[in-house]
Amino acid sequence: MDGKVIVVTSGKGGVGKTTVTAAIGAAMAMQGKRVAVVDMDIGLRNLDVVMGLENRIVFNIVDVIQGKCKIKQAAVKDRRIDNLFLIPASQSHEKNVIRPENMIWLAGKLRKEFDFTFLDCPAGIEQGFKNSIAAADEAIVVCTPEVSSVRDADRVIGLLYARSIKPRLIINRIVPKMVENGDMLSHEDVLDVLSVDLLGLVVMDDKVVVSTNTGTPLVMQKDSAAGSAFQRIGLRLDGHPDLPIENPMGQKGFWKKLGAKFSRKN
Amino acid sequence: MKDTENQPVKLKGVGDSLHVAIDPTQSIDTLRQSLSRTFERLKHLAINAKVIIDPGEDADCDGLIDELGQFLKDTFAVGMVSKPQPRKRSDNQERIREQDIGNEWHHYRSEALIIAGRVRSGLNIRAKNHLVILGDLNPGAEVYAGGDILVMGSLLGKAAAGQPDNETAIVMALEFKPTQIQIGGLVAAGITESGASRPEFAYVENNEIVVDDYVKGNPFRQLGWPEVR
Numbered sequence: 001m002d003g004k005v006i007v008v009t010s011g012k013g014g015v016g017k018t019t020v021t022a023a024i025g026a027a028m029a030m031q032g033k034r035v036a037v038v039d040m041d042i043g044l045r046n047l048d049v050v051m052g053l054e055n056r057i058v059f060n061i062v063d064v065i066q067g068k069c070k071i072k073q074a075a076v077k078d079r080r081i082d083n084l085f086l087i088p089a090s091q092s093h094e095k096n097v098i099r100p101e102n103m104i105w106l107a108g109k110l111r112k113e114f115d116f117t118f119l120d121c122p123a124g125i126e127q128g129f130k131n132s133i134a135a136a137d138e139a140i141v142v143c144t145p146e147v148s149s150v151r152d153a154d155r156v157i158g159l160l161y162a163r164s165i166k167p168r169l170i171i172n173r174i175v176p177k178m179v180e181n182g183d184m185l186s187h188e189d190v191l192d193v194l195s196v197d198l199l200g201l202v203v204m205d206d207k208v209v210v211s212t213n214t215g216t217p218l219v220m221q222k223d224s225a226a227g228s229a230f231q232r233i234g235l236r237l238d239g240h241p242d243l244p245i246e247n248p249m250g251q252k253g254f255w256k257k258l259g260a261k262f263s264r265k266n
Numbered sequence: 267m268k269d270t271e272n273q274p275v276k277l278k279g280v281g282d283s284l285h286v287a288i289d290p291t292q293s294i295d296t297l298r299q300s301l302s303r304t305f306e307r308l309k310h311l312a313i314n315a316k317v318i319i320d321p322g323e324d325a326d327c328d329g330l331i332d333e334l335g336q337f338l339k340d341t342f343a344v345g346m347v348s349k350p351q352p353r354k355r356s357d358n359q360e361r362i363r364e365q366d367i368g369n370e371w372h373h374y375r376s377e378a379l380i381i382a383g384r385v386r387s388g389l390n391i392r393a394k395n396h397l398v399i400l401g402d403l404n405p406g407a408e409v410y411a412g413g414d415i416l417v418m419g420s421l422l423g424k425a426a427a428g429q430p431d432n433e434t435a436i437v438m439a440l441e442f443k444p445t446q447i448q449i450g451g452l453v454a455a456g457i458t459e460s461g462a463s464r465p466e467f468a469y470v471e472n473n474e475i476v477v478d479d480y481v482k483g484n485p486f487r488q489l490g491w492p493e494v495r
Contacts (some may be wrong), residue, residue, distance in 0.1 A: 092368050151406045160387035193404055193422070195384055 002032075002101040002111040006108065006118050007136035009160075011030070011152030013123030015144045016172040019208055019218070022050045024140075025064065026217040033115040036075060038087040040132045041122040042098060042162030045089035049104045052215015062090040064104045071109055081169045081217060085114070095127045100134030107135030112182035116237070118253065125159060139167040140199060144175055145185040150193055157196055168199040170233065174248045185261050187248070200233035202226050275300035278472065284308075285350075290321040292332060298337055304340045312338075314345040321349075326366035363491060374494050377413075385409065385423065396495070397427075405445055414438070414495070421464075423449075433470040438480055442466035449475055455487075 008021045019038075025037040038061060039047035047056040053197050059074040071087070078084035090097075110117040119136060133139065139160050142144070143153035153169070160167045171187045178184035203210035205226035211218040218227045219234075229246070236243050274292040278285050287302075295459035305312050321327040328349070332378035333381060335347030345375035354371055365373065382402065387406025391397065397411035400418045408425035409415060415427045415434050420437030426448035428435025433450035441463040444456040448489055 147405075154387035154404050154406060159387055161386075193402075195402075 003117060004114075004137050005110060005135055005142060006116065006138045007121050007132045007165075008118055008140045008142060009121035009124075009129065009132065009264065010123065010142040010149070011125060011156040012143070012149045015142050015149050015210075017069045017123075017142050018047050018050050018120050019171060019212060020142050020172065021203075021228070022047060022212075023040045023115075023119045024228035024234055024237070025084055025118050025220045026078070027049055027080055027231045028116055028238060029078070029081045030231075031221060031238060032083065033236055033238060034083045036085045036110055036114040036117045038110075038117060038119045039089035040119050040128055042089045042093050042095045042128065044122065045091050045093065047120050048076075048088045049215065050212045051086055052219070053078065053088075056213075057088045058089045060090040061106070062093050062097055065098055065106060067122075071106075078217075080220065095122070095131070097125075098131050100131055101151045103131050103135040125156065125211070128231055129156075133163055133165065137163060139165045140170055141194075141196070142170050142172050143169045143190065143194075145146060145179070145187065145190055147185070150185070150190055151163070152193055157194060159189075166197075168197045169194060169196050170200045170202060171198070172202045173204045174201055176248050198245060199236060199247050200229055201245055202229040217256060273300075275304055276471075277304050280318070281329060282310075283316050283318055284344075285320060287320045287322070288334070290327045294330065294333065297334060301334065301338065302341065305338065305344075312342040312344050314343065314419070317344050317347045318350050350486065356424070362393075366492075366494075379411075387423075427468075436467050436469045436485065438467035439482075440465045442468075442477065444468075448476055 008017050021037050021082050027034050029035040035049075035184050035203035037047060039045045042062065046076055048057055053076050056076050059069040059073065063069045064071055064074045075085040075087050078086065107117070118131045139158070143149045154173060157167050169191070170192055174187065175184055179186045187198070191198060203225050205224055207221050207224040208218060208226050218224055219231050221227050231244055232246070273287040274296055276287040276297070277385045286301070286395070288429060298354050298459065304479045316409045317335070317338060321330065328470045331349050338347060338434070347410045353452055360401055377397050378396040379418055380398040382400040384401045385391060385403045385407040387404050389407050392407045393409070393411040395411065396413040397409055398416045398418070399409070403409060403421050403423040403425065404419055404421040405422045408426070409423070410426045410429050412429055412432065413427065415438070417425070417439035420438070420441035421437070421444050423444065424446045425437045427437045428450045429448070431450050433452065437444070437447055437449065442465070446456055447468045451474070452470060452475050454468070467480045467483075467485070468475050470476070483493060
């Protein structure tokens with residue numbers, strides 16, 4: 001059976017595409033799936049650093065497309081997680097060395113080798129984006145609860161719909177306290193504007209910085225709120241689509257409402 | 267954009283005379299004050315001008331018109347003050363109405379572009395005439411129409427009605443929070459503060475884009491006969 005190719009995109013830069021790709025990839029590999037994560041940011045690669053694999057790279061995606069090596073030679077196996085492979089980007093080329101038709105060919109090969117392939121799309125909607133979505137079966141759109149990020153995500157969602165790819169949304173870096181004080185958009189506000197299926201809500205977590213700097217998978221860190229959110233997203237992508245999405249506002253909202261009810265009576 | 271609610275006196279130039287619409291439910295002192303404010307701005311233009319005072323449809327306010335007329339003559343030296351002439355329908359208009367009622371408006375073809383769904387950031391829609399959106403218009407989206415723009419949902423993006431030069435066009439939305447509005451050649455920046463979400467519409471008055479509550483200020487309510495727009 002053929003695997004799935006899923007593009008992770010956002011439009012805006014710096015919202016956490018690479019972190020999301022690495023974390024979901026690791027989570028699904030730990031669930032026993034054969035997973036490849038592909039860095040599509042030709043010229044500005046950093047998925048290898050986030051995964052702690054930068055010193056093992058021999059070949060890259062451009063070499064595969066130019067026929068200099070096989071996919072198996074370019075795929076770098078993760079140090080800690082079996083079944084997780086990275087196909088790195090080239091650091092010395094420009095984005096237009098790859099064409100959408102090259103990606104369609106590559107995706108065909110990847111579907112045969114892996115159960116899930118995640119494409120880490122570069123920011124923007126130019127060549128790198130067009131290459132990434134050309135061969136994707138599904139799309140994950142990452143946005144943060146900021147007006148600018150929502151605006152760009154909206155544009156990208158429009159472009160994905162135009163290619164008949166139905167996107168699902170991950171809202172990243174939610175700070176429940178700021179939402180509570182009205183200083184940050186709530187996930188309901190974001191969904192009001194974007195109106196797409198929600199795949200997961202991820203809270204702001206300091207452990208993400210530690211994880212990306214040291215190259216240790218976030219989902220392997222204990223007590224990481226973001227890590228466990230990504231694990232649940234992984235389950236939702238494979239076999240458990242109805243796993244409930246935890247509200248990051250959590251119990252607090254419940255107690256607050258209850259408190260308000262009591263105080264009204266008194 | 268400015269709000270027009272509770273404006274007891276509205277002035278516009280019609281032909282060679284000044285047409286003053288007044289709200290007869292206000293007290294005479296309020297009306298006098300508003301008239302003073304309006305006419306002071308006209309300065310010498312008011313002298314010897316023909317003024318028509320229009321209390322609206324329902325009112326029988328000859329006394330009020332006489333009193334205000336005398337006040338304008340004394341204070342601003344206007345020429346003639348009269349009440350509006352009962353409008354006479356032309357034969358042509360009468361013929362059109364007969365035809366409408368006989369054919370139940372079947373002889374008109376709709377010129378509106380009606381779109382269902384969400385108009386997302388980066389999308390541009392251009393309609394030759396009127397544009398109806400059954401859905402929301404997101405921030406970053408832009409729509410242009412030769413006639414009116416009606417959004418049956420939230421208007422959060424940019425809407426340009428009456429392009430290029432039709433200033434009688436309106437922009438209406440159930441939730442009116444646009445980034446920018448254009449009507450004809452006029453431009454107005456959106457209001458950022460979030461008010462109550464109620465149906466509102468923008469139209470042009472005195473060379474300015476004005477926003478008003480649609481339910482209260484419905485501009486078509488006064489039309490005695492349903493017209494094709």
